Amino acid sequence: MLEKLNLLQSLEIKHVNLLKEIQMLEREAKNLNIDTTATEELDKLLLRLESLNKDLKKMSHESGQLNEELKTVEQKYEENVNPKEIESVYDKANIIKEQIFKAEDKELSIMEKMEVLEKEVNFLKSSIESKTINYKKQKDFFAENLKALTVKLQDNDDEIKVIREQMKQEILAQYDLLKSKLSLPVIVALNNGYCSVCGMEQPSYIGNENLVTCVNCSRIFDGSHRS
Numbered sequence: 001m002l003e004k005l006n007l008l009q010s011l012e013i014k015h016v017n018l019l020k021e022i023q024m025l026e027r028e029a030k031n032l033n034i035d036t037t038a039t040e041e042l043d044k045l046l047l048r049l050e051s052l053n054k055d056l057k058k059m060s061h062e063s064g065q066l067n068e069e070l071k072t073v074e075q076k077y078e079e080n081v082n083p084k085e086i087e088s089v090y091d092k093a094n095i096i097k098e099q100i101f102k103a104e105d106k107e108l109s110i111m112e113k114m115e116v117l118e119k120e121v122n123f124l125k126s127s128i129e130s131k132t133i134n135y136k137k138q139k140d141f142f143a144e145n146l147k148a149l150t151v152k153l154q155d156n157d158d159e160i161k162v163i164r165e166q167m168k169q170e171i172l173a174q175y176d177l178l179k180s181k182l183s184l185p186v187i188v189a190l191n192n193g194y195c196s197v198c199g200m201e202q203p204s205y206i207g208n209e210n211l212v213t214c215v216n217c218s219r220i221f222d223g224s225h226r227s
């Protein structure tokens with residue numbers, strides 16, 4: 001009977017520990033969050049890239065227009081025979097050329113900025129990708145562990161049920177009463193005549209009856225002293 005009681009207690013302690021493990025894992029899984037700062041940063045970069053792209057289009061449209069203008073002016077230049085007008089047309093052409101040069105310069109600097117940004121975007125994208133993979137892995141890990149622990153708990157509880165059914169009702173009642181009043185363990189060792197939990201010395205005559213309890217804390221001795 002003591003053997004069964006010892007086994008029951010160890011299964012019930014295991015039940016408590018498994019529950020604790022499950023709760024801890026559930027808490028950890030709840031705290032598992034995907035880091036969104038990189039995604040936010042990526043959105044910002046993409047917006048900047050978009051606005052640069054708009055600028056670039058505007059600039060190339062502008063330089064296209066300037067080139068058309070230059071063509072017209074140069075045509076006039078070729079057609080014109082009036083020397084006075086030739087000079088003013090020449091000046092105009094030079095001004096337009098200068099504008100075209102500036103516009104192309106701007107286009108180049110925009111393209112350079114875009115290139116840098118695109119590199120950053122690619123870096124962020126791959127970093128987000130690996131973070132997402134990692135997050136999923138961790139999530140799967142928690143889910144698998146939780147499942148395994150739940151199965152373990154169920155098996156353990158089934159075992160507890162079987163043992164309880166095999167035990168005498170009055171012994172179970174005594175054990176459960178102790179459990180409700182004291183914390184586990186309630187089946188304890190007797191070490192050289194002393195209770196291993198409360199430390200009280202026990203009268204020397206004990207040790208042969210079934211279910212010997214501590215004179216102080218009422219815990220049941222596990223029988224290991226009787227060999």
Ligand SMILES: [Zn+2]
Pocket residue numbers: 195196197198199200214215216217218219
């Ligand atoms: Zn005791």
